[in-house]
Amino acid sequence: MAVAKSNAPGVMYIALMxxxxxxxxxxxxADRVVWECHLDFEMLVISSDQTAERTLGSYSQFFYGSNxxxxxxxxxxxxxxxxxxxxxxxxxxxxxxxxxxxGPYLKNKVTKVTRLHGDTLNEDQELAFMSxxxxxxxxxxxxxxxxxxxxGRLGMPRQICQGRQGWLMPRLR
Amino acid sequence: xARYLIAGVxxxxxxxxxxSGADDLVQxxxxxxxxxxxxxTLLEAHGAIVTKKELLHAGWERYGQxxxxxxxxxxxxxxxxxxxxxxxxxYVVTVPRIGYKISDALxxxxxxxxxxxxxxxxxxxxxxxxxxSVMPGDQVAVPAGxxxxxxxxxLLAGLLLFNTCLAFGxxxxxxxxxxxxxxxxxxxxxxxxxxxHVFSAPGLNTSPERVNAHLLKLKGKPPAFTSLASYxxxxxxxxxxxxxxxxxxxxxxxxxxxxxxxxxxxxxxxE
Numbered sequence: 023m024a025v026a027k028s029n030a031p032g033v034m035y036i037a038l039m040x041x042x043x044x045x046x047x048x049x050x051x052a053d054r055v056v057w058e059c060h061l062d063f064e065m066l067v068i069s070s071d072q073t074a075e076r077t078l079g080s081y082s083q084f085f086y087g088s089n090x091x092x093x094x095x096x097x098x099x100x101x102x103x104x105x106x107x108x109x110x111x112x113x114x115x116x117x118x119x120x121x122x123x124x125g126p127y128l129k130n131k132v133t134k135v136t137r138l139h140g141d142t143l144n145e146d147q148e149l150a151f152m153s154x155x156x157x158x159x160x161x162x163x164x165x166x167x168x169x170x171x172x173x174g175r176l177g178m179p180r181q182i183c184q185g186r187q188g189w190l191m192p193r194l195r
Numbered sequence: 196x197a198r199y200l201i202a203g204v205x206x207x208x209x210x211x212x213x214x215s216g217a218d219d220l221v222q223x224x225x226x227x228x229x230x231x232x233x234x235x236t237l238l239e240a241h242g243a244i245v246t247k248k249e250l251l252h253a254g255w256e257r258y259g260q261x262x263x264x265x266x267x268x269x270x271x272x273x274x275x276x277x278x279x280x281x282x283x284x285x286y287v288v289t290v291p292r293i294g295y296k297i298s299d300a301l302x303x304x305x306x307x308x309x310x311x312x313x314x315x316x317x318x319x320x321x322x323x324x325x326x327x328s329v330m331p332g333d334q335v336a337v338p339a340g341x342x343x344x345x346x347x348x349x350l351l352a353g354l355l356l357f358n359t360c361l362a363f364g365x366x367x368x369x370x371x372x373x374x375x376x377x378x379x380x381x382x383x384x385x386x387x388x389x390x391x392h393v394f395s396a397p398g399l400n401t402s403p404e405r406v407n408a409h410l411l412k413l414k415g416k417p418p419a420f421t422s423l424a425s426y427x428x429x430x431x432x433x434x435x436x437x438x439x440x441x442x443x444x445x446x447x448x449x450x451x452x453x454x455x456x457x458x459x460x461x462x463x464x465x466e
Contacts, residue, residue: 030259031259039355042355042359042363048406049367056370056372057371057374060460062457063457063458063460064418064457064459066418068313072465076419085338085372087369087370121373123376126376128373131324163373163374163376163377164377164379165379167451167452170452170456172380172443178398178433179380179396180432180441180458182443182449182458184452195349
């Protein structure tokens with residue numbers, strides 16, 4: 023009994039030393055999303071033969087603290103063909119990717135693309151912001167405001183990201 | 196930690212738990228830790244009565260020990276034996292049913308903190324630091340042990356705080372972030388005659404012809420799924436090709452906007 027009493031402060035002291043590490047490990051788990059990027063976009067491509075493609079969509083990217091991430095892109099692509107014909111294709115895909123910091127760039131590599139139900143856009147049709155699985159894509163991350171970032175190339179912004187930082191806000195710039 | 200000169204002939208060191216004669220002719224005697232703490236408390240009380248409960252707290256309970264009231268009696272007996280060994284008796288007076296006090300006839304001089312004493316100082320701090328002659332009605336002084344335990348507490352709290360900061364800092368450093376390589380980019384305002392607020396990305400060709408071409412393209416080929424009029428802020432972006440026009444269309448300035456911006460591109464291959 024006396025031994026237990028004399029050990030109590032020591033046990034409490036060890037618990038107080040270990041507790042912050044347990045909480046920090048749980049809070050800052052690599053499985054948590056460290057940043058989200060949400061983007062609404064529209065892209066109009068007019069060809070030399072006066073046909074046009076208009077793509078409307080939403081693109082959301084979720085970055086984990088473990089250099090992994092996933093994205094969801096959904097929307098539709100409207101093709102204005104000759105003779106006033108119009109084709110409409112829907113797209114809805116999940117994309118798994120890896121990312122790593124490469125000097126001043128962010129290197130992204132798509133590992134898997136999953137087409138979801140209702141995706142009618144052919145594989146051979148180009149889709150905005152998509153890259154081929156396995157291909158390294160180098161992006162610049164540009165900070166435009168306190169919560170606004172952009173992915174760009176050659177110093178020029180392309181996608182405006184208005185995202186949330188959540189749990190890990192103190193760490194992110 | 197302090198030393199006390201008692202009646203000008205006897206030294207008590209509350210760190211070494213030792214009572215000795217001031218002239219080194221009498222061999223020193225070591226008190227136990229608890230008895231020494233009780234003796235310190237009595238000396239610091241300046242002759243005021245110290246209850247048994249206060250002695251119990253000062254000697255044991257403050258250090259997490261639980262003992263019976265009889266331990267106080269034993270310690271007082273030990274102090275008396277010790278004082279008689281160095282030739283002084285009856286300095287600890289029993290106040291029946293209340294507690295104990297140091298005899299009013301006794302003068303006590305506090306010689307200061309041994310840890311802060313100059314090397315070679317025979318009385319460890321000098322006799323002039325504090326004179327605590329016993330006067331009836333003096334207030335009870337704060338025991339020196341309180342200061343020590345406060346310092347220990349602050350040290351412990353500081354260590355725990357440092358450990359917490361280290362834990363959180365370490366864990367956040369382990370995580371990857373896509374924003375760690377972010378580069379600050381500020382748009383430059385472009386004067387135009389329209390109601391729109393127009394800005395261009397740094398490095399973009401902002402000659403009047405090019406700015407006009409951007410604005411004409413935006414008005415001629417506006418976004419289809421939203422009204423251009425609802426976006427008061429236009430941020431122009433460039434590309435390698437001159438036939439590619441990139442815009443961010445926002446409802447409020449991009450620096451303060453948290454939502455409500457869209458990315459719009461026109462690739463005009465017919466040019």
